[in-house]
Amino acid sequence: MAALSGRWPLTARILTAAVGGYALSTVITLLLLLVTGFEGREARMFTSMIFFIAYVTIVIVAFSIQSHKKTIGLIAAGNGVLWGAWYLAGGEL
Amino acid sequence: MKGGLRKSMTWLHTWSSLIVIWVLFAVFLTGTTAFFRAEITHWMTPEHHLSVKSDTPLVSATDYLQSVAPFAETWQISLPDSRSPVLGLNWQAEGEERQRRRGARAVIDPASGTAIDDARETAGGNFLFRFHYELYGISREAGRWIVGAASMLMFIAIISGIIMHRKIFADFFTFRPGKKTASWVDAHVVGSVLALPFHIMITFTGLFLLAGTLLFWQGGNERGGNERGGNQGGPQQERGAPERAPQERGAREGRTPDTAQEERGQRQRMTTAQEGDEPEQTRRRTRAEDNNREAVAIDLEDLYQQAQALMGQPVHDISIEKPMTADASITFRGSEKSSLSHFRGGTPEVTFNALGEVTEESTPEGAEGIVAKVYGVLRSLHEGHFADTLTRWLLFFSGVLGTVMVGSGALLWSQKRERQQAGQRGYELVSALNLAGIAGMFVALGAYFWANRIIPADTEGRSDLEIQAFLIAWLICLLYAVFLRKKHGWLIQLAVAGTLFAFLPVLDFVTSPAGLLDAIAAGDWVRISFDIVALLTAAGLWTAVYYLYKKARTPGRKNRPDKRRPSPRPQNKQETAS
Structure with missing residues (x-):
């Protein structure tokens, strides 16, 4: 594909979008859960709905950025910052 | 990614859907039938026809x-x-x-x-219903993981498909029959856009119904969930069920x-x-x-x-x-x-x-809280329990369009690459899977319904035999697709499927204790509707066979004069004269 450049950078981008995107969607969902204060059943319903919207958005964004490095950096940084924030906010799985 | 947003989205759309497209086709087809699972079970229990x-x-x-x-x-x-x-x-x-x-x-x-x-003992519509979210012959968890991952990729494909289209609604009103690749593009776009809200809804809601499996950090089955077969996995519904x-x-x-x-x-x-x-x-x-x-x-x-x-x-x-x-x-x-x-x-x-x-x-007060209300509405939309007969048919036809969208997408991939990649391993693999995954799926479905009537009613474990008939028919189609697909693979498999579906109503009235007139007199429209849908399916399959047959009989591209290519410029006047 003309839109792609190099096998390994592409593999790295796919992995970043899939795994990093999953982790990022998870922490976004958990942070939203902290903010909204939902608990129990309501919390699970909320996370079930929000997670997939977050995940698809992150994957689309991950593939819309031109630079492989920027994509990987952005998702890694996003994960670092948000998981850190979640930890500091006292979140636990 | 080089080439701008549209190119990136085109790449994402193509590959996110292609790698699971055969699973998606099977899920869409069986899921569409699941809107009528009670009706299918009724058809598959002829003793109830009286x-x-x-x-x-x-x-x-x-x-x-x-x-x-x-x-x-x-x-x-x-x-x-x-x-x-x-x-x-x-x-x-x-x-x-x-x-x-x-x-x-x-x-x-x-x-x-x-x-x-x-x-008789029959797997009925329930087998198709369960197959669409947990497949068959593998552990329930593994089946749900596969369907869940495929649904996620489908969701990505839908969203990227919307972004990549320059003029999505203008394209919707375009159909160019007889133009090979362009025709497949148009069929794919029409199938996608006509029921786009349905496709988004059914994929998204399908995902969160499988959230108990996909979001393992949520607690999944341990907290309530979806270990029970009859439920699609909404942990909340199971846990809170009265x-x-x-x-x-x-x-x-x-x-x-x-x-x-x-x-x-x-x-x-x-x-x-x-x-x-x-x-x-x-x-x-x-x-x-x-x-x-x-x-x-x-x-x-x-x-x-x-x-x-x-x-x-x-x-x-x-x-x-x-x-x-x-x-x-x-x-x-x-x-x-x-x-x-x-x-x-x-x-x-x-x-x-x-x-x-x-x-x-x-009286129903509805769910408490906005989250439960939204969840309840979305879940109901997916399962269609709320639907009256007309709405159920609308959901069914939207599901058919979804099946067309997935099937045409798979064929479009092959069509686009036929000239450049024919003979290459990847292309041949996709071609074989397309044949078995699309035409073979119809053969398997037809075989399943035939098995229901051919296997004697008092046979032990006959519902398992029905399922085996489905799987064996599919396996034969896969083997044919792998080894003999170039020998009129599509023509033969679609013709077999078309024949199976065309004669289902005949089989029904021959093997049921209540004949056609009895069914009409008793007002058994559930059963009659099944037979009509079987005939319509057969008509669709035979139309495809007709076009493939016509195409096979027309001279190949190489032998035809190419109207698009300008005729070679004459070298000199003498050549022109000759």
Whole structure:
């Protein structure tokens, strides 16, 4: 594909979008859960709905950025910052 | 990514869908049939075809229950409706263990009041329903993981597909038949755009129904979830389901049994109860007399009318505690999920005592809280429980368009790359999987319905044999696709599928105890509609065969003059003259 450049950078981008995107969607969902204060059943319903919207958005964004490095950096940084924030906010799985 | 947003999205759209497209096709096709799973089960149980609608099904039900289980602790009655013409009965004997609360079960003809004991064991619409979210032959968890991952990729493909289109709605009004790749693009776009909201809804809601599996950090099955087969995995629904839910399910599933084993088990229990009628009844009567439980006359028909008036909708289920005694408690429930926002507690109920006084009345208040409300609506949309007949057909046709979208997408990939990549391993693999995954799936489905009528009704484990027929037919198609696809693979498999579906109505009327005229006279539109859909499917498949045959008979591209290519420029005037 003309839109792609190099096998390994592409593999790295796919992995970043899939795994990093999953982790990022998870922490976004958990942070939203902290903010909204939902608990129990309501919390699970909320996370079930929000997670997939977050995940698809992150994957689309991950593939819309031109630079492989920027994509990987952005998702890694996003994960670092948000998981850190979640930890500091006292979140636990 | 180089090449801008549209190119990136085109790449993402192509590859995110391609790697799972055959799973998606099978999921879409079987999921679409699942909107009519009760109806499919009815078609696949020809012994029920003799069942005739009655104006007094309640009389038939109570007469039967009084003869079989007069001193039961509870009676459960599921009345016939537009999806199934038979009466489903459950009863729980006094002192029966809690885990056997489904009790014995019988399916009876509401008109004659006789039990339909010899109904064949069939996997029915339930197999297709379960296949669409957990596949078959692998662990339930693995099946859900595969379908969940495929659904996620489908969701990505839909969103990227919308972004990549420059003029999505203008494209919708474009159809260029006979233009090879362009025709496939147009078919793909029409199938996608016409039911786009449905595609987004069904994919998204499908995902969060499988959230218990996909979001392992959520707690998944441990916290409640979706280990139970009958539910698609909404942990919340399972966990919060009211205590009476299994009984209701039992009554309903009298028509759509989950598994063959369960069906056999239930039937065995019923037979046992009937065989031991006399001593059992005597024993129970003595116990009832000891407990001062004297039989009293209760005008159920009158209570039924009152309940309908109070609920403002038809009664669907009735449960009677301590039936026909002075302590009786009779609960009437309306159509289980008549509105989109049913979620929990969405069924209106009215309870009477033996004197005919209302002791409890509840109307659906809907779910509490915005999250539960949204979740309930989305879940209902996916499952279609709320849908009346017309809405169910609309959901079905949207599902058909989704199937067209997935199938045309798969074929488009091959079509676009035929010239450049034919003969390459990847291209040939996709071509073989396309053939087996699309045409083969129709052959397998046709074989499944044929097996239902060909396998003798009293064969042990026949529902498993039906499923095996489905899988073997699919495997044969796959082997043909791998080794012989270039020998008119599409033509042959589509023709086989078309033939199987075309003769399904004939098979139906030959093997069912009720013929075509009987079905029309009895108003069995569920069954007739199935046969009509089979004929329409056959027409679609044979149309494809016709075009493929016509294409095979026309001279190949190499032999045809290419109108687009300009004729070679004459070298000199002499050549022009010649």
